[in-house]
Amino acid sequence: MTRRLVLLDPNDELRKPSEDVLVDQIGTDELNTLIDDMKETMRLENGIGLAAPQINIHQRLIVIDTGGETGVQAFINPKILSKSIRSVETEEGCLSVPGVWGMVKRRRAVKVEALDPEGNTLTINAVGLMAIVFQHEIDHLNGILFIDKVTEYTKHPKM
Numbered sequence: 001m002t003r004r005l006v007l008l009d010p011n012d013e014l015r016k017p018s019e020d021v022l023v024d025q026i027g028t029d030e031l032n033t034l035i036d037d038m039k040e041t042m043r044l045e046n047g048i049g050l051a052a053p054q055i056n057i058h059q060r061l062i063v064i065d066t067g068g069e070t071g072v073q074a075f076i077n078p079k080i081l082s083k084s085i086r087s088v089e090t091e092e093g094c095l096s097v098p099g100v101w102g103m104v105k106r107r108r109a110v111k112v113e114a115l116d117p118e119g120n121t122l123t124i125n126a127v128g129l130m131a132i133v134f135q136h137e138i139d140h141l142n143g144i145l146f147i148d149k150v151t152e153y154t155k156h157p158k159m
Contacts, residue, residue, distance in 0.1 A: 001036045001037055001039070001040035002040065002128055003040055003041050004037050004038070004041045004055040004057065005039070006041065006045060006054050006055060006095050006113075007048075007053075007054055007055065007056055007057045007096055008096055008097070008098065009020065009049050009097045009145060009147070011052045011095075011096075011134065013056050013058075014053060014054070014140070014143070014145060015031075015056070015086060015143040015145075016053065016058055016102060016143055017052050017058075017095050017141070017142055017143045018051075018052065018061075018066050018141045018142075018143075019058060019059055019060065020059070020060050020062045020077050020117075021059050021060055021061055021077055021089050023119070026076060026115070026117070026118070026119040027118060027119060030157050031061075031064045031117070032117060034052070034057065034061070034106055035061070035071070035074045035117055037055075037065065037119060038050050038052065038061070038063045038152045039063050039065075039072045039074070039075070039125065041055060041066075041070060041131070042063055042065065042072070042095075043072075043093050045084065047065075047072065047095045048064065048065055048066055048067070048077075048129075048133055048137060049062060049063065049064045049065070049133040049137045050062065050095065050137070051112055051141055052141075053140050053141065053143070054095060054096050058130070059147035060076065060077045060078065061074065061075070061076055061077075061132075062074070062075050062078060062137040062138070062140070062141070064130070064133050064134070064137065066129050066133055068130070073116075074088050074116070074117050075112070075114035075115070075116070075122070075124075076115040076117065076119075077114060077115055077118070078112050078113070078114035078115055078131065078134065078137075078138055079097075079112065079113055079114070079138070080092075080110050080111070080112055080134070080138060081110075081111045081112065082110070082111045083109070083110050083111075083114050084108045084109035084110070084131075084137050085089045086107070086108045086109070087105050087106060087107055087108060087119075087152065088105070088107075088132070089103050089104065089105045089106075090106070090132060091103055091104075091119050091154055092104045092132070092136060092146045093146075094136070094145065094146050094147075094152075095157075096140075097145060097146070097147055098106030098145065098153065099155065099156075099157050100153065100156050100157070101137050101153070101154045101155040101156075102146070102147065102150030102151070102152060102153040102154055103148070103150065103151045103152045103153075104149045104150055104154075105151060106134075106135045106149075107127065107131060107135065108127065108131060109126065109127045110131045110134055110135060111124070111125055111126075111136075112126060112134050112151070114125045114140075131152060
């Protein structure tokens with residue numbers, strides 16, 4: 001496993017939408033190495049989520065570790081199928097925007113479809129922190145950063 005360089009905002013690469021991971025890439029040594037590197041990078045950076053565009057790979061791939069029993073999980077081509085009506089506003093930060101924290105309003109629950117590293121289709125009913133992290137990381141895949149959605153900064157170098 002190799003630690004990858006996390007891109008920092010401002011960087012135009014963080015604003016580019018990502019392409020789907022191709023079916024024939026799933027299960028390859030190349031993709032599995034990328035997933036392992038993303039997990040290692042996230043761990044070393046003390047993150048709970050990392051999207052491939054943050055390490056300058058424009059593919060729809062995320063890793064998440066919210067501290068649950070499942071450990072670090074990788075999700076290929078994740079998409080949100082549905083969102084709860086109820087929203088929550090929580091404080092967020094981002095490995096690509098160090099030193100900045102702010103309040104972001106997101107849906108309390110989301111239903112996500114993705115592939116696992118073996119190519120199996122997963123349907124995840126995420127609630128709470130897991131739902132927030134999914135939304136944050138999927139935003140990265142679409143070239144959106146949390147600072148685009150901040151309603152109030154709680155920590156900023158200019159404060």
